[in-house]
Amino acid sequence: MYAKLINGELCRLKMPLKIGDKDVFTNDESIIRANGYKLVVYTDMPSETAVPSWQETETNIIQIWAEPSV
Numbered sequence: 001m002y003a004k005l006i007n008g009e010l011c012r013l014k015m016p017l018k019i020g021d022k023d024v025f026t027n028d029e030s031i032i033r034a035n036g037y038k039l040v041v042y043t044d045m046p047s048e049t050a051v052p053s054w055q056e057t058e059t060n061i062i063q064i065w066a067e068p069s070v
Helices: 029-034
Strands: 002-006 009-012 017-019 022-024 038-041 051-056 060-066
Touching: 002 060, 017 029
Parallel strands: 038 060
Antiparallel strands: 002 009, 002 038, 017 022, 051 060
16 A cells, blocks of 8 residues: 655545646556655554554655553
């Protein structure tokens, strides 16, 4: 799945892409990435109390987990 991270929220890729004044339907990764979308990497939940968030790298958006402080 591809998405953008906007204000900490995951915004999933939806078709069509708006490129200029055109609607583009594609599964071409280079076009998707050129429009700011990144591959989402889900990770395993380490415990039932862990809280998810997202971390963005140059190429991916990765799910990370934090344990709530007691």
